Amino acid sequence: MRQARRVARGALWVAAVVGVLSSVARPHGVRNPQEALSDYLVVLAPGTDPAEVPTKADALARRFGGVVHERYTSGLLGFATRMSPSAAARLGADPAVAYVTDDGEVSASATVRTPPSWGLDRVDQRGKRLTGAYTYPSAGGAGVSVYVLDSGIRIGHRDFGGRARYGWDFIGGDAKADDCNGHGTHVAGTVGGAQYGVAKRVRLVAVRVLDCKGKGSYAKMVAGIDWIIAHAAGPAVVNMSIDGPPSRALDDAVKRAVAAGITFVVAAGNESRDACDFSPAREPSALTVAATDRGDRRAGFSNYGRCVDLFAPGLAITSDWKSSDKAHQVMSGTSMAAPHVAGAAALLLAAHRTWKPSSVRVALLRAASQGKVTSAGRGSPNLMVCTCR
Structure with missing residues (x-):
């Protein structure tokens, strides 16, 4: 481009x-x-x-x-x-x-699968042998807002317990950022659902920039980021499980959000290529997340390389879905990996409310498990996100 x-x-x-x-x-x-x-x-x-x-x-x-x-x-x-x-x-x-x-056009980065989920069990421990439990701080991200820049959120889903709200719908042009695709609800569930979420007490805000087919434009992405910067209150994280070809404007918008004090987490992309070839994955100020499978191998679809900051579970992840207030779905993609890190960032900010994005980044990288990922890909840091205490 x-x-x-x-x-x-x-x-x-x-x-x-x-x-x-x-x-x-x-x-x-x-x-x-x-x-x-x-x-x-x-x-x-x-x-x-x-x-x-x-x-x-x-x-x-x-x-x-x-x-x-x-x-x-x-x-x-x-x-x-x-x-x-x-x-x-x-x-x-x-x-x-x-x-x-x-x-340019961007799209959500996920595909539907059918096996059971395991991501929460993996991120709270060093070893890959799952324990059947997820341990997290009692604050659970309380007081932190995570803005889900995506296809919207089904805010009435019971897994959100009234903690999800609409921000703005840049597809429909109104304040009802409902989800007719499902991707955004799934992502939000991994960030902060009571059942499926990493940060179970976080506030979730829907900023809709993808249509019912999971497609959107850079113009809408930038508009969504612009809105978040203007409206973010208190400790804030953005999850952007979206990727596309390189865009200087999109990268610059992400950079300005981080400069405004907002921790920004993005998906590495699902092209099995160098993440540096995609936006916003290539933006250094964002936390770029690649995906692993249950055996701690880099998922075959996941992008890789020096622009990646962390790996997180991204294959066959169960989370909430848009079809009813009780629905769930299993999906795979770096879209599913990124919200594990966004949730981990929210846990840190709940305990350290004045931290800047740079402090959140340093803490996440220091806490990450080293050397766990098999076939991480040329240039990739071998770091698996860990909420370990």
Whole structure:
């Protein structure tokens, strides 16, 4: 995926896409009728006043013949727009703009399986021989909010015991971030369900950025992160069990969330490739989580490499489901591994409420079990998450 388009690169790219431009000057907003419109994320120049973002976004979009879909004032200072490729190249050269990058599609990282779950039993001990029990601090993550950036949550599920609430629905454009896919409810259950969760007393907040098919765009991801930064209260963790091609804008939004004091946990991805080839898995400020199976082997689908921070159980994980307030489902993926770490982060923050994300990271890495993962993958740290006390 191409990233920043400044003057020189943008001019070459436009020529490749639309042919040689006419030497006759045109107003910025006039586009070649042969060009198809595309979606872009626009990041404004450093020093832009957040209060001026909506006005600047609208003005720039009008000038370059685009339409604004989202405006960002917290995660990024910028906006999402649709316009022609040539207009996007010219926009990228405007002094009010830091860079323009393609929007793209992302998807949830999981597949349904049928064996019983075992993840909770594994994360509270060093050895891989399961004990049939899960021991956790009595605080259980109380007082910590985990924002589940996903397909929504079935907040009425009895496993959440009234601790789950809606944040915002960026697919439907309203405050009811319900789950018509199931992925988000499953993830939330592993983070903080009373039965299936690592942090059993945590508050869960649904921020819906995936549709009923588990698909979404970078524009929606960034909008969700922007909303979380603006609304996060108290110790906060984000779980983002989503991956896609590299995106500078998405990575920057995650970085800003961490700078705002929010611990950010992401899935490594399910392509059995280097996690550094995907966003937001490649973002260094996030905690990137790869998946293991019951035998402590790296799951065959799991991404790997130096961008991974930790491994966690991700194959055949049982958790809550969207079909009823009692439903459960078994799923596999790095999507299932990440919420084990998000839950572990919440347990730490409940005991150390003033910790910054860097302190949470250090504590999780120090507590991790070393040398347990078989076939971890080239460049991967051999560290298994552990809530051990």
